[in-house]
Amino acid sequence: MSARRFLVSPGQLKSELIILEPGEAGHAQRVLRLQAGDEIWLLDGLGNQARAVVERLNPMLCRVRERPPWPSPRPRIIMLLAVSKNQAMDILAQKLTELMVDEIRLFNAARSVAEAGGSKNDRWERLAGQALKQCGAARAPRFVAPPYPNGNLDEVLGQAPPSRLERALKIAAYEGEQKTNLAQIMPLQAPEEVWVIIGPEGGLSKEEIELAQERGFVSCRLTSSILRSETAALVTAGCLRCHWE
Amino acid sequence: MSARRFLVSPGQLKSELIILEPGEAGHAQRVLRLQAGDEIWLLDGLGNQARAVVERLNPMLCRVRERPPWPSPRPRIIMLLAVSKNQAMDILAQKLTELMVDEIRLFNAARSVAEAGGSKNDRWERLAGQALKQCGAARAPRFVAPPYPNGNLDEVLGQAPPSRLERALKIAAYEGEQKTNLAQIMPLQAPEEVWVIIGPEGGLSKEEIELAQERGFVSCRLTSSILRSETAALVTAGCLRCHWE
Incomplete structure (x- = not known):
């Protein structure tokens, strides 16, 4: 699957x-040794894909044969993610693409040790694009980074649907939660959207979790151990994707 | 939690x-600036822990106050893991510790691109030990690496309970599985043990999945995307840990 999938710009x-x-063409020729007549897949990273055939090398020209729709997984997953250090963010850019997370909206949490900035988007999008070619999905997560103007939790919460709608499950992973766990709050039928808050390395502050609860987010714990922020993000996305698969 | 947890040898x-x-003492003094009278936690990595008090620095001498039992999470998770490249194995050593996986038994799969060798155990155990201090658990995974004599899937399958016992759920993550997904096969009550097979980057071969099924393993898919091997391992361990939490 990974071998013959290439990224093109949406307009193309x-x-x-x-x-x-x-x-992309260099990789196709040098590594994969593709020839005229070979079949490939083209992706724009936004959910569109095309089956195409190589017509000519240097420059590498391809003719589209069909554009089969890509069935978007349900639910849409929108992750409100406290910014992590670079290495953790790199892992997440790759693995949240594999898990078909739809949007990653970063925020500067009270206890964040790194700061979000739009300048990193290019790097994450590149890593996500590489992952996309391997994982068989057709859409990479959309990365949205502060300033919003200041990028705190309050602002990203304002982007979520206003109340506990039927169609949107809103959850906050919170290690201080004693009563409710993730498995308990996943309904039988997949909702249209799941909004997930993942806090920073030091956890969400008391004020942050209370603010999220006021806005209709249900706090839940994941495991009895204390997960790193990026592990919590991966595990939550994985549980959500596997539960309604 | 992470700040004041230290590893000691089991005998100690x-x-x-x-x-x-x-x-450990250097970190305690230089970074944490602990003083005589400060309370710390000691772990042996095998599930034993002790609350202790610093009595003296240089050398750092601690007196045990109590040894509260650590409640082992249920189910025990035993992962039969195709060897991955070093970077992926490093991520797994850390994150499968956070997810309290009990054992990681490596095997050389038909499509493995890296080879297992006992010499890496030290590195994984060191990474797991670091993760253990942060995650609040008291036991790191036990790493078991080939040769067994040759370390293929057949051999590690022979280490699992013989049939589909009530007490042991046996699953193989397999992207070719069309009917069964992970959520469907997790029973309401946690079994005593879950044995999980995770294949290599190129997936389990047809012969390998058939062999696993003969031995009572149920094949299941995780997501509709194709996960990297280490992502599959993390997601499976995460789903298992969160489901019965």
């Missing part, structure tokens, strides 16, 4: 004839 | 007076 995918950009 | 934890080894 509407054409019948598409020229691969040099980085 | 039985004593009333314990001298921390220099690496």
Whole structure:
């Protein structure tokens, strides 16, 4: 699956004839040794894909044969994620793509040790694009980073639906939660959307979890151990994707 | 939680007076600036822990106050894991510790690109030990690596209980499985043990999955995307830990 999937820009995918950009074409020729006549898949990272055939090398020209729709997984997962250190964010950019998280909205938590900034988006999008070619999905997460103007939890909470709608499950992973766990609050039928808050390394502050609860988020614990922030993000996304698969 | 937890050797934890080894003591003094009279926790990595008080620095001498039992999570999770590349194995050593996986038995799969060898155990145990101090659990996974003599799947399967016992759930994560998913096969009550097979980057071969099924393992898919091997391991362990929490 990974071998013959290539990224193109969204505008390109509407054409019948598409020229691969040099980085993608180089990989196709040098590593995969593709030839004229070989079949490949093209992705725009936004959920669109096309089956195509290589017509010519140098530059690498492909003709689209069909554009089968990609069935978006349900529910949509929107993760409100406290910014982590670079290494953890790199792991998340890759693995949350594999788990088909739809949006990652970063915020600066009270206890964040790193700070969000739009400048990292390019790096995460590149890592997500690489993961996308391997994992068989057609859409990478959309990364949204502060400033919003200041990028705290209050602001990203304002982006979520206003109340506990039927169609949107809103949860906050919180290690201080004693009563409710994640398995208990996943309904039998997949909701349209799940909004998930994942706090920073030091956890959400008391004020932050209370604010989330006021806005209709249900706090739940994951495991009896204390997970690193990126592990909590991966495990939550994994549980949500596997539960209604 | 992470700040004041230190590793000691299993034998040491039985004593009333314990001298921390220099690496742990140095961290305690230079980074945490602990003083005589401060309370700390000691772990042996095998599930035993003790609350202790610093009596003296240089060498750092601690007196045990109590040895509260650590409630082992249920089910026990035994992961039969195809060897991955070093970077993926490092991530797993850390994160499967956080998720309180009990044993990691490595095997050389038909499509493995890396090879297991006992020499890496020291590195994984060190990474697991670091994770253990942060995650609040008291036991790190036991790493078991080939040769067994040759370390293929057949051999590690022979280590699992013989049939589908009530007390042991046996599953194989398999992307080719169309009918059964992980959520469907987790019973209401936690079994005593869950044995999980996670294949290599290229997936389990047809022969390997058939062999596992013959031995009573149920194949199940995780998500509709194709997960990297280490992501599959994390997601499966996370789902199992969260489901009966």
